[in-house]
Amino acid sequence: MSTVVGRSDFARDILYVYGIVTWATVVIGLVVGGALAWVLVRFRDRPGAPLPAQTRGHTLLEIAWTIAPALVLLVIAIPTIHVIFRTQGAVARDALQIRVLGRQWWWEFRYPTLEVVTANELHVPAGRPVALTLDGPDVIHSFWVPQLGGKRDVVPGRLNRLAFTAESPGEYRGQCAEFCGTSHANMGLRVIVDAPDAFERWVAAQKATPAEPAGLAAEGKAIFTRSACVGCHTIRGVSTGTLGPDLTTFGSRGTLAAGILPNTVETVTAWLKNPPALKPGAKMPALGLTDDQARALATYLLSLK
């Protein structure tokens, strides 16, 4: 989560302004510090030294130290304003549209043109502009993936936008950056930038009808369909709940519950038994599952790729 490593056009634009401000500050700091050091040494009190010349009201100096800071501000303002406009500007026509919903305490990602819905792990293709529209049903959150660009608030009832083009395949961590309640700190996210063909494969896998599970996973599916799960979670072809993350391809995600744990049978079983124990305040209640039920469910959910 480094702010000084840019891996998208947006992040590089910001780094460019950051660089100008940093160097301007370094130069000014050296000049002011150097002048101060020189004055301290040159005019220090020595036994018997006369009082140095006293200056009051020096027009040229007054003008100089008014103009100099104005010039410094101008040098900083021009690229800053330029980058502000560029990062808020029109979105490329071929941009991939993605709707981002910040929810207490996880992220939902919808790809309207691809008819894909997922959570907490956002896949985008490298080299293609993506246009995010940010919104949410509960409180204010902030979407922040430092290496891909500046943070942008997610405000209920207001459509905020964020566009960037990721440069190269990789995995980039992000975090909700606006305090949003108990598990704000546990509201991470991951952006997985795929090579274009890998992205196509990912989309195809998201849309494929999952194979009918067998063995323990089949038991898990049976428990899922007769439990409260269906009221809150969508699994395409199985249930249509919308209070929690879409689980249609849960097994293809690397992490659990907005990045708090890796996705394994053990962690998912522990989660299903008692979500708030792993994530304080989690909006999924403990449902009184036995160890065996939770393990069967975890096996089923992880088989959904």
Ligand SMILES: [Cu+2]
């Ligand atoms: Cu938050």
